[in-house]
Amino acid sequence: xxxxxxxxxxxxxxxxxxxxxxxxxxxxxxxxxxxxxxxxxxxx
Amino acid sequence: xxxxxxxxxxxxxxxxxxxxxxxxxxxxxxxxxxxxxxxxxxxxxxxxxxxxxxxxxxxxxxxxxxxxxxxxxxxxxxxxxxxxxxxxxxxxxxxxxxxxxxxxxxxxxxxxxxxxxxxxxxxxxxxxxxxxxxxxxxxxxxxxxxxxxxxxxxxxxxxxxxxxxxxxxxxxxxxxxxxxxxxxxxxxxxxxxxxxxxxxxxxxxxxxxxxxxxxxxxxxxxxxxxxxxxxxxxxxxxxxxxxxxxxxxxxx
Numbered sequence: 001x002x003x004x005x006x007x008x009x010x011x012x013x014x015x016x017x018x019x020x021x022x023x024x025x026x027x028x029x030x031x032x033x034x035x036x037x038x039x040x041x042x043x044x
Numbered sequence: 045x046x047x048x049x050x051x052x053x054x055x056x057x058x059x060x061x062x063x064x065x066x067x068x069x070x071x072x073x074x075x076x077x078x079x080x081x082x083x084x085x086x087x088x089x090x091x092x093x094x095x096x097x098x099x100x101x102x103x104x105x106x107x108x109x110x111x112x113x114x115x116x117x118x119x120x121x122x123x124x125x126x127x128x129x130x131x132x133x134x135x136x137x138x139x140x141x142x143x144x145x146x147x148x149x150x151x152x153x154x155x156x157x158x159x160x161x162x163x164x165x166x167x168x169x170x171x172x173x174x175x176x177x178x179x180x181x182x183x184x185x186x187x188x189x190x191x192x193x194x195x196x197x198x199x200x201x202x203x204x205x206x207x208x209x210x211x212x213x214x215x216x217x218x219x220x221x222x223x224x225x226x227x228x229x230x231x232x233x234x235x236x237x238x239x240x241x242x243x244x245x246x247x248x249x250x251x252x253x254x255x256x257x258x259x260x261x262x263x264x265x266x267x268x269x270x271x272x273x274x275x276x277x278x279x280x281x282x283x284x285x286x287x288x289x290x291x292x293x294x295x296x
Contacts, residue, residue: 001085001090001091001092002089002090002091002092002157003091005092005095005153005154005156005157006080006091006092006094006095006153008153009095009098009099009149009150009153009154010076010079010080010094010098012146012149012150013098013102013146013149013150014072014076016142016145016146017142017253020142020257021257024257024260024261024264025260027264028260028263028264028267031264031267031268031271032267034267034271035267035270035271
């Protein structure tokens, strides 16, 4: 009972996390291309 | 690591983030099984209680952990002008806004079958919405076309003021009467064992997801910071080149 509220809730949360993660990775790739390799090295 | 896994992990992945990401993924699968299948129905709320396993963790992680990172980053930035903490504050706020939105959406979906309404001007719901608006304002300040130092300082001040509102969110169920129940999880919690375990597992899972996102979001902020420095260095070098050329032209 009440699955019509439960399923949309879970879909919104986990799809939202997925979309944000995909967007974050895309922005990271784009930003990484703008700086020389040696400036990224300290993060490893 | 295969090329597909490397691509999925992103350009800023490291051994630490890959381990954390794998743990978060496994933990999420277990949370879905616990939350949607293994945990029992609640007597009064029926299956609507399952929304609590994502609503409460979103609130704990988003409002307190993520915005807490913004608070600490803002205070340290104002004291030491540390770029690290300025970028960390920005990263925490962006992720916190995402989780805060989840809190409001899942709360509304839970409220409809339990209270009969999606929205009510209840003190807890209203103050949480105010929090979301404040941190959206914080992110807007971070995008303003200002001197970077002035922008960071203004954002830091807003980051501290916005966190003060969270004290109102926390105390709202004690100070005013409303639909939202008071604190139900504590030392004398009355929850069923598996329900309580699922709720705790939800908090753990969302904490892992938050930590993974925070590391990557911080690295994005750092890349953007470096890119701005690189473009400034290029502009200075180009200007010096032009100046040298003009001096050489005058000498001839």
